[in-house]
Amino acid sequence: MVDTPRPGEPFGRYRIVRRIGHGGMGTVYEAVQENLGRSVALKVLLPQFSDEADFRARFAREAHALAALDSPHAIQVYDHGEESGQLFIATQLIHGPDLQRLVAERGPMPMSMALHVVAQVASGLADAHSVGILHRDIKPSNVLLREGHSEAHAYLCDFGIARAEDDDHTVTGGVTGTVGYMAPERHQGAPASAQTDIYALGCLLWVLLSGQSPYAGNTGVQMALAHMHEPVPQLGGSSSVLTAVNAILARAMDKRPDRRYSSAIEMRRDLLKATEAATAGGAAAADTVLRPPVEGTELRSPVQIASVPASTTPRRRRSGALLAAAAVAVVALLGGVGVALAGTGDDESDGDRASGTAGANASGSSLPAGADEEEASGSETAAVEPPPESEPSPSSTPKPRSRKSSTPTPEPSESVTSTPSPAIETAPATTVGCWNGAEASSRQACGLPSGPAGLATVFPSMAGCAATTSTVAGKVEVYECGYGDFLIRYTRWAPGFDRYGYLDSNNGVDAAEWYAQGEFAGRQWTNFEGGDPQPYQWSATYRYYPYSVSVEGTSEDARQRGVAAVAVTAPSRIGLR
Template identity: 35%
Template sequence: MAETKLGGRYQVQDRIGTGGMATVYRGLDEVLGRTVAIKTMLPQYANDPSFAARFKQEAQAAAALQSPYIVSVYDWGKDADTYYIVMEYLRGTDLKTGIRKHGALDCKKVAQIGSQIAQALSVAHKHDIIHRDIKPQNIMVQPDGNIKVMDFGIARAKNSHLTQDNSVLGTAHYVSPEQTQGKELGPTTDIYSLGIVMYEAATGQVPFQGDDAISVALKQVNEQPKPPSQLNPNVDPQLEAIILKCMQKNPADRFQTADELSRTLRDYLAGRMQAVNTATSVLPAAATSKLERGATPMVGGTATMPRVERTGRFRQSATQQAAEAEAERQRKHKRNVILAAAGGIVAAVLVIVALVSLLGSGTAMRNVPNLSNLTVEQAVEAIEKEGFEAGEPQYVYDDNVPEGRVVEQDPEPNRQMPEGSVINFKVSNGPTPVEEVEVPDLRGMTADEAEEELSKHKLLGKRGDDVESDDYEEGEVAEQDLEPGSTANAGDTVTYHVSAGSSQVVVPELSNATESEYTSRLKDLGLVADVRYTSDNSVASGYVIYTTPGMGSTVDKGSTVTVFVSSGREEVKVPNVVGEVATTAQARLEGANFVVNISGPTDGIVIEQSVTGSAPYGATITLTTEAQEPETPSGNGDHGGSIGNGATPEGQ
């Protein structure tokens, strides 16, 4: 189908995968100029009305799911006999491949991935859609570390009648007990599967393994998983409790909503341990001895303890009572063992019946052949020779495997699988092709516009350090490491630099600014302050007087601005006015810009002044005065004598 155009706008390019009912291609939306993924229905299903209806339903349901953690569906339609869905094109690798390559992940990373998957499921569940096939192969890890949940291809809405209620779908390693038993499914089904995904991410392996799907599914129903910390001691108890609660056999004992699980994982990541502890419960310990199997659970706990009477309560007939109680306990125990065995047999039969209905009536086990490096024809022949069915090959580029040869297969070789099982495999398209493309001019664009433009030219973008620019506004691309119009290989990375603004700034004008306020402002503007102190009779000490270059001047970033700061008023000589008439002394001092206070007669003689020598400009000086002595008149002494008998002149 390569080089076909669908819907008049979607150019189909190379094949990137094949699923159960559709093939996925990389394509180009010629209207928007963006790379997309195009899922087309396989020819054998296109003419089947039921499959066509399901394909249409999948597109409509998936298009309604808007989440940063769900693959976006852009469009869908029918072109001639081909049904297609146009989706977001993802770069990265699936979680299964990541776990195989790196092993167990860090606990925080496991919780982060689990929280994002839970948020995606929450959106789907609110639209009454159960995914039913949550597994690492359907979780794409993007280059930025975030995930996208893929393949709602087998999801179904609760009101849909296109699939049977009791159908068993999904992969045996991740299906819930109720899926295996063909029971009705709900949101807690996806939560169980997510618990297994987190278990595998935390330990590097799935909790239940077996030689075939039936044996694994039986373990999902009947066996308790080993606590993750037994497989990886680095798994801490809080995360382990969350995982094991997701994996409770009874759906009612799990987290009841994806929102609840997501909140708990976020609490764990934030270190709110109490919130995690109260929101989870640990699976009960499996009985390992005859004593434990007969024990009574502690209320509200997870451990078991034998029932023991206090010694102070024994009576003389205690031995007889104990014997009777033991006989009764043994009788009930035998009855319970028989009932449990019968129940287990019934459950196993139900599981087998459900799986046989899924896998086909044949249950003979066959050895999976090794398809490595075979051609497609050889691989199909080897698969069919062993009694299996060959899946549609998925084509991938591989620099190490020759074109047309098998790169990978699922299930892995030499495993025992039921006869008739589908064996999927990937085939090399040869080395990744090198395509030369023209480098676009990104200057003047925003970072988002630059990324979109590079994507149109099949190039990747990387934002480098921001730069100063007098030619481009802040936020616009100012430089790029590959010249516009030059040639690069498709997939190359172009580093671009966004303008941080002009390289010139204005010396700030700040009135009544202190030294620290002004120099801090200069630093924010990328200027260097050179502080100098000088006396000033009009500006208080510690405040800025003026700058060089002057305030309001335009200078280059990094320039030095000299800041003159007042050290206070200058010192001036104080005139000596002792012995002078107060009014004369006051006039002299005020003429020298001092403030004068007079203590004593204002027409007296200055006998003391509070400041001598020198003082700050405008300082206050206090003058102490005393009355002047009267002048002695000339003539005989009678004029200066007293009046007789003490009488006053008025009294004469």
């Protein structure tokens, strides 16, 4: 019997540090490649896979193909081989959350951030396609986000079921992927293609913007039927930015592959244009967060959902269509052979996700059960029955609201009965008091606070501080208060400026999480700046808002008193009076 590697033990040229996650294919560890001193994510497959000649050959082919992938937005493969009778693969180790966890914990992303992140994923996907690799399983849990040194750096990971385009060894009739993100033709048994990856990329964009999976269903069959027959989801609103985003969703998720983007690069161009439009539209556009209302909060504006009718499909007798669709959906859940490479698409996470390990859908997520967990990757059973920049809050699935779409309306396909999406009652109209004394329909409509009175609503301790100037280009407003042996500086940054990158480089230390009024707010740094008259320093910045605060003291005690003197507003209250 082959022993499972344990933390502290050697595994060939690697030393095991800790276990990250495990699943049906094997276990993922954080390890150190001792001859290079490099930290890696090391996946060790179960011993039985080493005994299968076809599997070993396929594993080696796919590892070689992935090693050829050189992209800043895709996890890099370093090494693969066999040790003590177990196949392994070593990949780049990323410390950061996956998007599924991020959305589950914080809610939908601000518009500009979601567009920016998906554009990066599109870049990584384009690089993969350029060397003949299809991902086949793009979903939120397979995208990691590193937040330590920039606003957001996305990595497409877990190419565990990716294969080269010219690979003729794929099992006939096998369908591999996650049901909630698979293109309609995949549910009907069609082979994977660049267009099926693009469809999944469109689904990913929808999830980041809305906090919900694109289609609901209590079983894989119901979800497959929805992907094949229900309209493409759309965001409510008539602004130019929303119109552009809806057009991206409609094209990426078109029912017909030939009407989708011809390449990931083409989709990336549209995403970048929409990002620029959101940024150029000012804080109100860039910081828009679309989500359902939350009971007991002042955020009462629900996500509005309209529809783009499905593309035309051949008409047939309804009963036959239903039976055929159900049959191919069950085949999708039963078939396919997946190789988990960079991560563990079927893994249970032991803690924070560090590389390609997939965790379960977090409790409280608005993603429906099964949306990211029902996989068609070698299951031996039938369909599983699963029971302004703004901060996250738990959300519910909204009640669909139709509107006319700017997207040309093709002839709708024959209707197919399927389980409707859960709905909630539309929240009653209400108003909130804004930071500038105005009344608005929502906190987002208040806009971002600015000027001394506005920043005093973000940092109540700032009242009375004097305005000063700064040579840092990204600083729009700076206010200082001196208290003898320490000073406090409050800053409003230009939208989109890399505050994290600047503060990381300026402080020269790793950031830690920062909380305001019990809510996750962003990052903080504590450091000693030798040679400075006030060398004991501390800085913190909001993650989704362009504000930061810093303290400089002549001693550690002075710094501590300065930090204690700082009063901050919870992220969920920024913009309100």
